[in-house]
Amino acid sequence: MGKSFVLARKKGKLPRAVISQEYDLEYGTATIEMHADSIKPGQKVVVIDDLIATGGTTEAVVKLIEKEKGEVVCIGFVMELCGLKGMEKFKKYNTFSLIQYPGN
Numbered sequence: 147m148g149k150s151f152v153l154a155r156k157k158g159k160l161p162r163a164v165i166s167q168e169y170d171l172e173y174g175t176a177t178i179e180m181h182a183d184s185i186k187p188g189q190k191v192v193v194i195d196d197l198i199a200t201g202g203t204t205e206a207v208v209k210l211i212e213k214e215k216g217e218v219v220c221i222g223f224v225m226e227l228c229g230l231k232g233m234e235k236f237k238k239y240n241t242f243s244l245i246q247y248p249g250n
Contacts, residue, residue, distance in 0.1 A: 150184075152180055152181070152184040152185065152191075153180065153181075154178050154179070154180045154207045154210065155178070155179055155180070156177070156178065156179070157176070157177040157178070157179055158179075160179055160181055162182070162183075163181065163182040163183075164179040164180060164181055164182055165179065165180060165181075165182050165210055165213070165214065166178065166179045167179075167206040167207075167209050167210045167213075168206070169202045169203065169205065169206035171202065172200075176203075178203060178207055178210065180207075180210055184214075185210075185215075185216040186214075186215075186216070187214070187215035187216070188215065188216075188217065189216045189217065190216075190217050190219045191216045191217065191218050191219065192218075192219060192220045192221075193207055193208065193211070193218060193220070193221045193222070194221075194222050194223075194224075195207075195221075195222075195223050196223070196224045196225065197223060197224065197225050197226075197227070198223040198225070198226050198227065198230075198232040198233060198243065199227045199230045199232055200230050200231075200232045201230075201232030201233065201234075201235040201236065202232075204221060204223075204235075204236070205235050205236075208221070208236075208239075218239055219240065220239065220240045220241070220242070221239050221240070221241045221242075222241065222242050222243070222244075223241075223242070223243040223244070224243070224244050224245065225243065225244070225245040225246075225247060226243035226245065226246045226247065227247050227249065227250060228246050228247060228248050228249075229247075229248060229249050229250040230250055
């Protein structure tokens, strides 16, 4: 396919120079990071996350990509906790979830 794979991880988990984005949690704040050289201006990016609850982590990843002038073309989740309405943060994007759990 010739496509790259970019990791976004919690603060302190990546070995090279990073860019970071702080985001809110129910109980405080956290920071997500990716390698500083991961996203090139104009690069099209598909974001895949295992779970969407409130959407805070994914929102931080999208902000990092867009700060680096990348273009988010799709956001996908393995599982969506529908009751928490996290997908509402991504209305302007093409999104999908493979499994929708109706509760919180």
